[in-house]
Amino acid sequence: MNKIKSILSALCIGLIAAATPVLAAEAGPEIKKEPWSFAGLFGTYDQNQLQRGFQVFREVCSSCHGARLIAFRNLSESGGPEFTEGQVKALAAEYSIADISAEGGTRTAVPADRWPSPFANDLEAAEANGGIAPPDLSVMAKARNTSQPFPWWLLNYVTPYAEGGPDYIHALLTGYEDEVPEGTHNSDGTPFELPEGKYYNHYFPGHAIGMPPPLSDGLVTYAEAENGTAVPMTVDQYSRDFAAFAMWMAEPHLVARKESGLQVMVFLIVLAGIMYVVKRRLWAKVEH
Amino acid sequence: MAHESSYVPGNAVEKWVDERLPIVRFAKEHLVDFPTPKNLNYWWTFGGILAFMLVVQIVTGIILAMHYTPHVAMAFDSVEHIRRDVNGGRIIQAVHAVGASMFFFAVYIHMFRGLYFGSYKAPREILWILGVLLFVLMVTTAFMGYVLPWGQMSFWAATVITNIVAAIPVVGDPILQLLRGGFAVDNATLNRFFSLHYLLPFVIAAVVGLHVWALHIPGNNNPVGVDVKSTRDTVPFHPYYTMKDLFAIVVFCIPFAWFVFFAPDLLGHADNYIMANSQVTPAHIVPEWYFLPFYAILRAIDFNILFIDSKLGGVIFFAGSLLVLFFVPWLDTSKVRSGSFRPVFKWFYWLFIVNFVMLAYLGASAADGNVLGIPVADFSKICTVYYFAYFIVILPLLGRFEVPRPLPPSISESVLKHDAAHAAQATH
Amino acid sequence: MATQSNSAHQEGPAAGRRDFLYVAAGAVGAVGVAGIAWPLINTLNPDASVLALASIEFDISNIAEGESVTIKWRGLPVFIRHRTAAEIEAAKAVPMGDLKDPETDEQRTKPGYEQWLIMIANCTHLGCIPVGEAGEFGGWFCPCHGSDYDTAGRIRKGPAPTNLVLPPYEFVTDTLVQIG
Numbered sequence: 001m002n003k004i005k006s007i008l009s010a011l012c013i014g015l016i017a018a019a020t021p022v023l024a025a026e027a028g029p030e031i032k033k034e035p036w037s038f039a040g041l042f043g044t045y046d047q048n049q050l051q052r053g054f055q056v057f058r059e060v061c062s063s064c065h066g067a068r069l070i071a072f073r074n075l076s077e078s079g080g081p082e083f084t085e086g087q088v089k090a091l092a093a094e095y096s097i098a099d100i101s102a103e104g105g106t107r108t109a110v111p112a113d114r115w116p117s118p119f120a121n122d123l124e125a126a127e128a129n130g131g132i133a134p135p136d137l138s139v140m141a142k143a144r145n146t147s148q149p150f151p152w153w154l155l156n157y158v159t160p161y162a163e164g165g166p167d168y169i170h171a172l173l174t175g176y177e178d179e180v181p182e183g184t185h186n187s188d189g190t191p192f193e194l195p196e197g198k199y200y201n202h203y204f205p206g207h208a209i210g211m212p213p214p215l216s217d218g219l220v221t222y223a224e225a226e227n228g229t230a231v232p233m234t235v236d237q238y239s240r241d242f243a244a245f246a247m248w249m250a251e252p253h254l255v256a257r258k259e260s261g262l263q264v265m266v267f268l269i270v271l272a273g274i275m276y277v278v279k280r281r282l283w284a285k286v287e288h
Numbered sequence: 289m290a291h292e293s294s295y296v297p298g299n300a301v302e303k304w305v306d307e308r309l310p311i312v313r314f315a316k317e318h319l320v321d322f323p324t325p326k327n328l329n330y331w332w333t334f335g336g337i338l339a340f341m342l343v344v345q346i347v348t349g350i351i352l353a354m355h356y357t358p359h360v361a362m363a364f365d366s367v368e369h370i371r372r373d374v375n376g377g378r379i380i381q382a383v384h385a386v387g388a389s390m391f392f393f394a395v396y397i398h399m400f401r402g403l404y405f406g407s408y409k410a411p412r413e414i415l416w417i418l419g420v421l422l423f424v425l426m427v428t429t430a431f432m433g434y435v436l437p438w439g440q441m442s443f444w445a446a447t448v449i450t451n452i453v454a455a456i457p458v459v460g461d462p463i464l465q466l467l468r469g470g471f472a473v474d475n476a477t478l479n480r481f482f483s484l485h486y487l488l489p490f491v492i493a494a495v496v497g498l499h500v501w502a503l504h505i506p507g508n509n510n511p512v513g514v515d516v517k518s519t520r521d522t523v524p525f526h527p528y529y530t531m532k533d534l535f536a537i538v539v540f541c542i543p544f545a546w547f548v549f550f551a552p553d554l555l556g557h558a559d560n561y562i563m564a565n566s567q568v569t570p571a572h573i574v575p576e577w578y579f580l581p582f583y584a585i586l587r588a589i590d591f592n593i594l595f596i597d598s599k600l601g602g603v604i605f606f607a608g609s610l611l612v613l614f615f616v617p618w619l620d621t622s623k624v625r626s627g628s629f630r631p632v633f634k635w636f637y638w639l640f641i642v643n644f645v646m647l648a649y650l651g652a653s654a655a656d657g658n659v660l661g662i663p664v665a666d667f668s669k670i671c672t673v674y675y676f677a678y679f680i681v682i683l684p685l686l687g688r689f690e691v692p693r694p695l696p697p698s699i700s701e702s703v704l705k706h707d708a709a710h711a712a713q714a715t716h
Numbered sequence: 717m718a719t720q721s722n723s724a725h726q727e728g729p730a731a732g733r734r735d736f737l738y739v740a741a742g743a744v745g746a747v748g749v750a751g752i753a754w755p756l757i758n759t760l761n762p763d764a765s766v767l768a769l770a771s772i773e774f775d776i777s778n779i780a781e782g783e784s785v786t787i788k789w790r791g792l793p794v795f796i797r798h799r800t801a802a803e804i805e806a807a808k809a810v811p812m813g814d815l816k817d818p819e820t821d822e823q824r825t826k827p828g829y830e831q832w833l834i835m836i837a838n839c840t841h842l843g844c845i846p847v848g849e850a851g852e853f854g855g856w857f858c859p860c861h862g863s864d865y866d867t868a869g870r871i872r873k874g875p876a877p878t879n880l881v882l883p884p885y886e887f888v889t890d891t892l893v894q895i896g
Contacts, residue, residue, distance in 0.1 A: 041550055069368050135562075139368065142553055143561035160551035165558065205571070250561070253371075253378045260379070261549025268542050275535035282531050286523055287703050288326045444844065448860065451843040466757070470766045472791035480760065567786055567793050569845040573860045587861050590875035592816075597877035599841055655862035655874075665862070 029203055031146040031171045034240070036163050038247060041262065044255045045248055050081035052222055052231065053245025056238050059220050061137060064129060064211075066117035069138035070249055073111040079255040080248055085111070130197050132210050141165035141243070141250040165250065166243040168203065173239035175202035176213040215239065293317050318504055323522035324529050325510035327699050331401040332508070334394050336533030337540050341391040342496065346489050348384040349433075356436065358482035360475045363438035364563040382552035388430050389555045390544045392578035395423060403616070404637055406625030407509040413617040415502040418495060420613045425492050427579070427610075432485040434576060438478060439560030444573045446473045446481070452586075455600040472566060512702045513625030514695055521699035572654060580651030581644050585609045585675065587655065588668035605672065612679045619679050621687025629693045636682050643674045766791070771896035773888065776832065784848055786837055789895050793837035793845055794883060795856075796893070799867065804830055806854065807868035816871050817878045824868045824879070826887060834885050834893065835869045841876035856880070 037046040054075065057067070072092040075083045083091070092109040095116050099107050109116065117136075119125035125133035135143075145164035148156065155161070177200045184192040184207065194200055198208040215235045222231045231237060248254070295313040297303035306313055355374050357366040370377040399419070402408055408416035435446045450467050454460040469476030507516060516522055523529075547554060553561075555577065559570045575583050589602035596604070612619075627633050650659060650668045657664050696702035772789055776796060779785055784797035799807075807821040825833060837845050844860035851857030852873065853866035863874030870879040885895040 069365065069372065074372075139561045143558050145558035156554065157551075160546070160554055162551045162554055251378075257378055257382075257549055257552075261545065264545045264549060265542070268538060268545055272535065272538045272542065275531070275538050279531045279535045282527055286326055286528065287700070288523075444860075447838075448842040448844065451838075451841075465762055466760050468762075469760055470762045470791055474766070474791050476763065476766070566791065567788065567845070569859065571859050573844060587875065590861070592877075598875045599877040602875060655860065 030148075031164075031167050031203060033146075033161070033163070034167055034170055034243075036166055036244065036247070038244070038254055039161075039163050040159070041258060043258060045079065045244065047080075047082050049241050049244045050248050051083070053241040053243070053248070054081050055222070056215075056220050056242040057137070057245055060214050060238075061242065062115070063118055064125075064134040065137045066119070066134075067115045067138045067249060068117060068136055070115045071111070072109065072113055072115070074252055076111070077252065080252055081245075130210050134211070137246060137249065139250045141169060141246040143250075144168040146171075163247070166247045169243040169246055170239045171203040172201060172209075173215060173242065174236055175204070176200065177202060180207075294321055318500075318525075320524065320526040322504065322525040323507065323516070323519065324525045325508050325516055325521055325699055326523045326528070327510050327512065327703050328508065328529070329511050330536060331397065331405075331511075333533050333536030334398040334401065336529075337394045337537055338391070338398060339496065340537050340540075341387060341394055342489070342493060345384065345387050345391060346493070348380050348387065349486070349489065351380055352384055353482075353486060356482075358436070358479050360438060360478055360564070363436060363478060367437045378552075379548065382548045386544065386547045386552060386555060388433065389547070389576070389578065390540070391426070392430070394540070395426060396578070399423065400641065403640075404627040405509055405511060406513055406620065406622070406627065408617045409620065409625050410617070411506045412502070412509060415499065415506075416617055417614055418499045418502055420610070422492060422495050422499060423613075424610060425488060425495065429485060429488040429492065430576070430578070432481040432488070435478065435481045436485060437560060438564045440562045440564055440568075440570050441557045441560040441573070443473060443564035443566065444569060445575060446477060448573060450477070452603050452606070455597075455603040457600070474566075509625060510699060511626060511628065512696055512699060513629070514697075514699060514702070517698045518700075574652055577648065577652070580649075581647035581675075582606060582609055582651075584647040584651035584668050585672045587651070588665070588672040590665060605676075609672075609675060612676065616679060616683070620683040622683075622690065622692070623687070624692040624695065629695055630686070630690055631693060632690045633686055636678060636686065639674070640678045643671050643678075647671045647675065771894065773892060773894045775891055776893055777891035781831070786845075787895075789836075789883060794895060795833070795835050795837045795848070795869075795880075797833040797835075797848070799831050799833055803854070803867040807866060807870075810866065810868075810870075814872070819868075819870060819879055821868045824870070824882065826885075829887055832887075832893070833867075833869060834883065834895070835880040836883050837880070839863055839876055840871065840878045840880060841874070846880075 036043070037049065038044060072088050075081050075091070076085050076088045088111050092111050092113060095109040095113075096106045097109045097113050097116055098105060098120075117125075119128065119133070122133045142165050146167050147153070147164075180192060180194050180200045192207060195208055198210060199212055200207055201209040215238045217234050220233065220238060222233055224230055251257075293313055293316070295306070295310075295316045297306045297312075302312065305311075352370060355366065355370045355377065357363060367381065370381050372378075374380075402416065402419065431445070431449060435442045450464060450473065453467060454464045456463065465471065467477075468474070469480060510516075557574065562570075574580070586602045586606040589605050590598050591601070592598050593601045622630065622633070624630055627637055647668070650664055650671060653659055653664045655664060659667050696705065769790055772787075774787055774796065776798070779796060779798045781798050782800045784795055786793045786795055788794070804821065807824075812818045812820070821830070825831075839846050839858040839860065841858065841861055841863050844858050846856035846858040846863070846865060848856055851864040853864055855867045855869060855872075856865040857863070858865075858874065858876065861875050863876035864872045865876075865880060866872050868879075871877070883895050885893055888894050
């Protein structure tokens with residue numbers, strides 16, 4: 001009994017200590033946890049959703065944002081949107097890539113190339129976007145997070161919750177308001193004023209975001225699925241699909257990782273069971 | 289624990305080797321036959337777990353170093369390259385990063401076990417001092433390793449922590465430049481941190497050798513804290529403790545794997561997925577969880593003490609919170625080792641644990657926030673005072689005034705009594 | 717045996733000279749060790765390429781009143797703030813007794829250029845970059861450990877020990893400043 005109590009208290013100490021950094025994030029407006037197909041132990045990406053998300057990324061986001069860590073070839077790799085190799089080759093051929101070894105300094109892209117950035121450098125990007133360069137989206141889904149009030153963040157370690165980034169992206173993309181809502185205040189209590197050239201966003205820290213609302217209903221035309229069901233072409237759906245795609249960009253091997261995780265867990269539990277019996281048999285002869 | 293070697297070379301070759309380098313004899317004496325108290329509980333398995341973690345970190349670290357590029361322009365992307373393109377790289381990288389957390393979790397348990405059962409008391413003072421030295425080396429290594437992915441938290445951790453030396457009067461600034469290799473944290477800093485991060489684990493391994501050597505002179509302490517009196521009190525290390533430690537290691541791997549495979553970034557910060565930028569500070573700079581208690585102490589000193597300014601004061605308390613551990617064997621005046629027989633000590637000990645966790649919590653909170661309705665700055669001061677008071681005031685005084693419960697005459701008798709008391713729970 | 721013969725030697729008439737030789741060898745050896753150690757340690761100091769960036773010039777004509785820019789000097793961020801009249805007044809009105817690190821507003825700026833406040837942007841506590849136009853004193857607020865600076869960049873509250881550091885700088889012309 002004592003041993004069990006000891007082990008439990010050890011776990012508690014560890015958990016509390018390990019969980020504290022979550023508090024660091026200032027409690028902003030609470031962001032809802034969305035039901036993602038890739039959440040949890042058995043989560044996998046929805047291939048159709050990733051393909052739609054890619055469409056949103058390509059037609060909307062990529063005109064301002066780069067994704068320098070993504071190669072065209074990734075789009076056909078398993079566990080991702082899984083376009084065919086032919087599709088990816090044709091897609092790459094639509095882009096040209098800066099290459100000093102090529103004649104004229106540019107050449108047609110091949111699947112091995114990285115996604116071309118819309119601007120030559122950060123300065124140019126900043127100039128074209130009101131002084132601030134749009135951030136690269138390759139790992140965006142892991143570079144943002146949400147926070148939960150005490151004691152709910154403790155649950156994150158058990159569930160385990162690793163979808164704060166997509167939740168934030170979805171909330172941000174759906175969180176625009178045409179006008180500043182009445183009664184909005186800064187953190188120090190003074191009335192909120194929207195600076196010129198900024199847009200009001202409910203979930204952006206400080207509310208004043210430089211990015212104009214990128215999505216509107218019907219902006220991107222989704223192809224009808226094979227079985228004839230149509231996916232709604234709404235801002236909410238676009239945001240959801242893009243957030244899922246952003247998560248894939250940040251964690252392209254998530255599915256494989258979770259699959260091997262399940263095998264490792266089963267293996268460890270079996271081995272722990274065997275070791276426990278071995279240890280018990282051994283110590284049965286000793287008074288201790 | 290002096291004891292005769294029982295090694296008998298089995299054949300001519302073994303005999304030939306034994307006369308020239310008695311390594312097999314040495315291994316048998318220290319890893320197989322070594323007499324170990326038979327009443328060690330599961331808290332004692334964390335030594336073995338730590339040895340396992342050191343090997344895990346060194347092996348994964350060597351592999352990562354083969355794919356990593358220590359340059360400010362490429363470090364961030366090379367870590368992503370490991371995660372994306374290197375075969376199995378996502379897992380290896382996650383094992384190394386989560387491994388650091390698990391390593392610290394284990395070392396804290398190991399240290400708190402030592403503090404509760406008085407494992408630092410004579411004749412194990414040097415064993416304890418080497419352990420504290422190992423902890424300091426681990427802290428240094430982990431800090432430098434955290435800088436290598438070159439994210440925002442990496443960069444600002446490096447800036448904030450190296451800035452600590454600037455608090456030293458007169459020589460602070462030259463030393464700061466020497467440490468960074470520039471006026472700010474930059475490529476030179478990243479490069480030398482990589483070099484040292486690769487070197488220090490081997491220094492740790494060497495000090496672990498000394499730590500085990502120092503352990504094998506008096507032998508293990510044990511939960512009742514009385515010395516081993518006869519061979520009835522001990523069992524050979526192998527197979528009894530090798531199997532028990534292996535079992536514990538496998539169990540320890542379960543939460544380890546849980547994080548690695550299902551939430552490899554949960555113990556880290558989202559900000560570290562933003563590439564380092566010397567022109568923008570993240571809104572909240574928070575160290576990894578295992579440094580939080582000490583970070584809270586550093587932050588707690590925001591006032592001048594006589595002629596010492598607040599910055600130097602913070603650094604003195606920060607360094608002091610580690611240095612005080614070296615003196616624990618002499619600060620604790622009680623002759624009784626095990627906290628189980630010290631009724632008053634127990635209360636202060638558990639309050640110390642709660643206080644330590646509270647410091648971690650405060651270290652993670654915003655500097656101008658409130659915790660339980662108390663401003664973080666004030667709360668941190670209270671907790672810092674208790675942290676030091678525990679070592680400097682409470683431990684010395686308790687030894688004088690506390691009346692310990694009677695100790696059992698020997699380990700085997702305590703075991704028999706224990707079994708009788710728990711006879712009802714036949715499952716034991 | 718060996719010890720015996722050694723001590724016998726030391727007691728002999730040559731012992732004094734031999735001791736001297738040992739000390740001399742040790743001293744010269746130590747010089748040699750230090751001579752090797754220092755060049756090794758010195759490699760860690762800022763190198764020539766870092767030192768080459770010691771001085772920069774910056775055109776301030778585009779900074780409107782009430783605005784500030786952050787530029788990079790020696791790898792460190794530097795604030796150049798074009799202060800408003802109200803800010804200058806507020807800074808001048810502070811009694812010296814209220815300051816942790818007393819410096820007048822005049823000491824923080826160049827004569828004739830008091831609207832320009834040029835400071836190294838690292839908090840003097842542990843080096844984070846304070847946020848402008850924030851905090852209790854309308855100057856800068858460091859989000860890391862809560863240090864508050866006023867409109868002259870002087871420390872007013874929190875753990876930072878000194879005012880924000882002024883880099884060496886001078887005005888080449890009215891619109892061109894040289895830092896370093």
